[in-house]
Amino acid sequence: MTAETTAAASLPSPPPSEDLSPHTIAVINHRSDRLAKIFHLSDDDRADIWQDMALAVLSAMRRYNPAKASKDTFAERVISMQYIKTALRIRRDLEREPESASDVIDGVVDPRSERGNPADARLDLEAALEGLPRRLRLIAEDLKTKRPGEIAAEMGVHRSTVHRAIAQIRTHLRAHGVGIFED
DSSP states (O other): HHHHHHHHHHHHOOOOOSSSSSSHHHHHHHHHHHHHHHHHHHHHHHHHHHEEEEEEEHHHHHGGOOOOOHHHHHHHHHHHHHHHHHHHHHHHHHHHOOOOOOHHHSOOOTTTOOOOHHHHHHHHHHHEEEEEHHHHHHHHHHHHSOOOOHHHHHHTHHHHHHHHHHHHHHHOOOOOOSSSSSO
């Protein structure tokens, strides 16, 4: 067997279901590949993430309302939430693991390592948010406790205006090295 055939054989095949459209399967593949690349995961871990995302979509389908969105859009939102939860879980797990045996002895992790502690991440986030224009900084603060639709209603603007602001905030945070959700 070739390397491509072996790799394809190790990945999970989608279960027979009308709820998992080809588009949904493609999105799950993309998101699980992305997490595997970001966190340098094994094929088995990537397959587990794929299955978790597929299960999340299938479990959420009982809440699906065709009056609100298409199945693909609904599935994409579920996958996005699962992607974020999985990325945060993996990052938290990595932060708990010491870098080396000497770090266990010293009780600290080298500050030059890529894995910082949560306090450093919060400080990095706060520093990056300080560089935002006032309007974007206020929206970023509101996002801690409110949904974009609620913020839009309070501001008296359309939701798309808030979503554009969120995109600008994400771009700013990425430029300052904060975040793991780049595509």
